[in-house]
Amino acid sequence: MLFDTEKRLMEILKEQVEDIDESEVTMDSKLTDIGINSLSFIKIAVAIEKEFNMQFEVENLSVENFETLKNILEYIEKK
Amino acid sequence: MLDIKNITQEVTNENYKELPLYFPSPIYYSLYAAIRFSILLTSEKTYPWFYSNFIQLRFDNEIFENQLQYDNEKKRKLGFPDHILHIYPIEVMKKDYKGASLFFDEINLNSNIFQFKKETLISEMVDYLNNGYYITTHLDVSKLPGTRYYNGIPTVHSVLIYAYDLEEKCFKHTDFQNNGSMTIIKIDFEDFINAFFSDSVPESQRIEKMRSKYYLGLCKINDENTFSFDVESIKLLLSDYLNASNTSKRYNLLLPEKRGIYGVEVYNAIIKYIKTTSSLNDMIDYRVFHVIYEHKKMMTCRFEYFESIGILDSDLNISKKFSAVEKKANDLRNLVLKYTYTKEKNILNLIISELNEICSQERPIIAECINRLSSDKIHKSSIVDQMYLNSSMEKQYLNIL
Numbered sequence: 001m002l003f004d005t006e007k008r009l010m011e012i013l014k015e016q017v018e019d020i021d022e023s024e025v026t027m028d029s030k031l032t033d034i035g036i037n038s039l040s041f042i043k044i045a046v047a048i049e050k051e052f053n054m055q056f057e058v059e060n061l062s063v064e065n066f067e068t069l070k071n072i073l074e075y076i077e078k079k
Numbered sequence: 080m081l082d083i084k085n086i087t088q089e090v091t092n093e094n095y096k097e098l099p100l101y102f103p104s105p106i107y108y109s110l111y112a113a114i115r116f117s118i119l120l121t122s123e124k125t126y127p128w129f130y131s132n133f134i135q136l137r138f139d140n141e142i143f144e145n146q147l148q149y150d151n152e153k154k155r156k157l158g159f160p161d162h163i164l165h166i167y168p169i170e171v172m173k174k175d176y177k178g179a180s181l182f183f184d185e186i187n188l189n190s191n192i193f194q195f196k197k198e199t200l201i202s203e204m205v206d207y208l209n210n211g212y213y214i215t216t217h218l219d220v221s222k223l224p225g226t227r228y229y230n231g232i233p234t235v236h237s238v239l240i241y242a243y244d245l246e247e248k249c250f251k252h253t254d255f256q257n258n259g260s261m262t263i264i265k266i267d268f269e270d271f272i273n274a275f276f277s278d279s280v281p282e283s284q285r286i287e288k289m290r291s292k293y294y295l296g297l298c299k300i301n302d303e304n305t306f307s308f309d310v311e312s313i314k315l316l317l318s319d320y321l322n323a324s325n326t327s328k329r330y331n332l333l334l335p336e337k338r339g340i341y342g343v344e345v346y347n348a349i350i351k352y353i354k355t356t357s358s359l360n361d362m363i364d365y366r367v368f369h370v371i372y373e374h375k376k377m378m379t380c381r382f383e384y385f386e387s388i389g390i391l392d393s394d395l396n397i398s399k400k401f402s403a404v405e406k407k408a409n410d411l412r413n414l415v416l417k418y419t420y421t422k423e424k425n426i427l428n429l430i431i432s433e434l435n436e437i438c439s440q441e442r443p444i445i446a447e448c449i450n451r452l453s454s455d456k457i458h459k460s461s462i463v464d465q466m467y468l469n470s471s472m473e474k475q476y477l478n479i480l
Contacts, residue, residue, distance in 0.1 A: 038413070039416065042413055042416040042417055042420060043420060045417070046417060046420050046421055058410050058411075058413075058414055058429060058433065059406075059410050061410060061413040061414060061417060062409060062410065062413055
């Protein structure tokens, strides 16, 4: 289940983040290190909401709340 | 709080000169203001002046009504025209108003009185930088590789040149990135000349923005002057904000009085704006919400400063309380971005509810600040201590010493 979520999250990243190098991205990658900024984070959050049929709370719509991809993964799993 | 760690070092060697910058500017929604703040805030002596001003918000309902007529297709191509929400009085940072002239020596060279030549312009600019002058000008940004406008619609845009490199044959200037944050970009001398003398921009646009076809502004910090830091004035301006009073009446020696909606009433104006634009299926201007965020961020900084110099009791935790409002304004800005991407109408209700919450959260904190601000306990070691205080305060101040 977690593996499936991880795979779907990676697909979203490939679609939403320009020039992302998939081979260098792990779940421990920091969002800032892989080129995710405040604007691209919102695009990713919108795509996650659609893909996983969930809603980010307003206070969690900020890139500062998620240091790594793993943090996003855990957030999706909790929902 | 403004942090001198954000000031870059001056660098001088044979082929290279870089003047210090406060980077990024704490207020950058307005490029002309960001440029001048980046220069001005390299001097700590300007901080009491900075914190004593830019307290108000002003919603320009006239521009808003004009923009309702503005074609949606044009907005998609050119972006939104003018800002409808401002931190007031940001206009004082325009070169025409010279509001920062207390700390600025500024010389404007324009083509009405000065002849600019392609052959000599670069070497003249190098001389100006060597003499410690920052250079502001307008360039046709569609001619500037490395910017988001490159090869786009020809348009002139403010830039700040603060460094040159003779080996790489380039200047360094400040600009916005695609995500709206500020960045530093190198510009080849050749590209600079093409952008400066570009014929692609209609002369009327150049005249409108620069008052002449070409111009260079030469700016240097003059920190021999002092600012009269006045706690009572700050209390008045904060009260204007809470009472939604037209603060432009207080600045009428410097600026023309401006109609508009001021202070906490801007939230109702923004809610009306959201409802109107939504009913017309129009786009919401994201910049309005970025301005709200910058205003809250600066208010937190202001309160931290007041606490640091002792005019506000830090045990009251006012800056800490206000940082929660700042966080909420950041959330709101993100929510508006989400709406921009999804166009889900139900998000508009959330946006309106967040605006109302920000308004109700900040009111009591600002009111408490006004009640508790006092010049009696000013720290002797603070920067204000070294400056002239206005005459009514000076007596009290000397008594403490």
